[in-house]
Amino acid sequence: MSIETSQRIVIKIGSALIAPEQDGCRSRYLLNIAQFIVQCRAKGKEVLLVSSGAVAAGSHLFKNKDKRSVAVKKAMAAAGQTEMISTWERFFDFPSAQLLLTHGDLRDRDRYNNIRETLFTLLEQGILPIINENDAVTTDDLKVGDNDNLSAMVAAAADADCLIICSDVNGLYDKDPNKNADARLLDTVGELTPEIYAMTGGPTSSVGTGGMKTKLQAAEKATSHGIVTYIVNGFNEDTFTALLNGANPGTRFLPYDTPMHEALHWMTHTASEQGELIVEAGQFDALSCDDIVAVNGDFSAGETVLVRSEDGQKLAKANCNYSSCLLNFIAQQDKDIVTEQVQNSIGPVISQNDIAVFEERNS
Ligand SMILES: Nc1ncnc2c1ncn2[C@@H]1O[C@H](COP(=O)(O)OP(=O)(O)O)[C@@H](O)[C@H]1O
Numbered sequence: 142m143s144i145e146t147s148q149r150i151v152i153k154i155g156s157a158l159i160a161p162e163q164d165g166c167r168s169r170y171l172l173n174i175a176q177f178i179v180q181c182r183a184k185g186k187e188v189l190l191v192s193s194g195a196v197a198a199g200s201h202l203f204k205n206k207d208k209r210s211v212a213v214k215k216a217m218a219a220a221g222q223t224e225m226i227s228t229w230e231r232f233f234d235f236p237s238a239q240l241l242l243t244h245g246d247l248r249d250r251d252r253y254n255n256i257r258e259t260l261f262t263l264l265e266q267g268i269l270p271i272i273n274e275n276d277a278v279t280t281d282d283l284k285v286g287d288n289d290n291l292s293a294m295v296a297a298a299a300d301a302d303c304l305i306i307c308s309d310v311n312g313l314y315d316k317d318p319n320k321n322a323d324a325r326l327l328d329t330v331g332e333l334t335p336e337i338y339a340m341t342g343g344p345t346s347s348v349g350t351g352g353m354k355t356k357l358q359a360a361e362k363a364t365s366h367g368i369v370t371y372i373v374n375g376f377n378e379d380t381f382t383a384l385l386n387g388a389n390p391g392t393r394f395l396p397y398d399t400p401m402h403e404a405l406h407w408m409t410h411t412a413s414e415q416g417e418l419i420v421e422a423g424q425f426d427a428l429s430c431d432d433i434v435a436v437n438g439d440f441s442a443g444e445t446v447l448v449r450s451e452d453g454q455k456l457a458k459a460n461c462n463y464s465s466c467l468l469n470f471i472a473q474q475d476k477d478i479v480t481e482q483v484q485n486s487i488g489p490v491i492s493q494n495d496i497a498v499f500e501e502r503n504s
């Protein structure tokens with residue numbers, strides 16, 4: 142399995158490749174990557190680019206400001222984003238499009254479907270989508286937070302079959318190679334076990350956000366959707382020659398033999414629960430208001446909730462057709478007639494269309 146057989150590739154570029162000196166964008170490392178994108182397209186493959194670097198590209202414009210301030214960082218992202226996009230555009234003689242996303246967009250099923258439609262339409266037209274998190278507007282509870290996970294969510298949304306994460310190291314080592322001279326590069330990873338996660342540490346470059354851990358989370362999200370994932374060294378020209386020749390220049394993560402269905406994958410890996418429903422006796426099929434023992438958290442109708450049994454076991458993750466406020470109101474009514482009327486008009490408590498049922502019912 143190599144990129145030779147892949148048809149739709151997402152390539153993720155870290156900040157250090159774009160703004161190595163945090164002093165505006167530099168083309169030094171981008172040229173190889175841009176050539177790789179051009180060559181993939183020439184071979185008939187579709188490419189999407191997830192590009193970090195807005196904050197690192199914009200920071201030089203804010204010389205006398207406190208760069209730890211959240212407001213300043215957001216402003217840096219807004220200013221650096223235009224510089225980053227125009228830097229990429231200079232390399233291509235085909236059009237590109239900018240998509241700035243937040244987790245708030247991706248975890249809302251309607252907005253997620255709109256994002257999918259937009260990506261498919263851009264690809265059909267031969268336009269290169271360039272995606273980043275919308276750092277200028279996002280808040281802690283609405284952000285993905287790192288572009289490794291974002292790239293995997295985008296790869297799943299775009300129905301891609303290959304994800305390439307370009308880092309500043311050759312791939313996943315058995316320990317941090319920047320701290321251990323004897324660290325050994327792993328060629329292929331079949332399953333992302335806790336032992337594999339234990340090999341990683343945080344970011345080491347001053348501009349990196351996630352470190353190797355978020356790259357493994359991304360690999361898990363992508364491979365469970367059937368997407369072969371590579372972590373490679375984006376600084377090294379040979380990386381891209383090797384990839385084009387069908388070789389593995391870094392660490393390759395094998396896709397699941399039986400990938401998750403799209404809606405189940407979205408519910409498991411992209412949607413995040415905004416609250417919990419505690420239900421009687423593990424019951425969650427055709428759940429009625431009467432089956433609910435407790436409602437935890439504040440959520441609106443249509444948001445995702447975790448369904449737990451009274452003993453704490455996780456049963457399912459699903460979209461709730463009722464707001465927490467309405468469920469609490471119904472619980473306070475002693476007349477069944479109110480519940481009946483509301484249920485007749487809204488229907489079951491959780492949607493059976495978008496539901497992830499936990500097979501191993503452990504908490
Ligand atoms: N097991 C490991 N294998 C490889 N790199 C690791 C490992 N554990 C920690 N790291 C660190 O992760 C860094 C890459 O993550 P990060 O700094 O976020 O870069 P990027 O900008 O490419 O996203 C490496 O420079 C390395 O020091």
Ligand SMILES: N[C@@H](CCC(=O)OP(=O)(O)O)C(=O)O
Nearest residue numbers: 156193194195196287288350
């Ligand atoms: N969205 C941010 C980058 C976030 C991020 O994950 O950065 P990196 O670890 O360099 O891929 C930006 O454009 O500055």
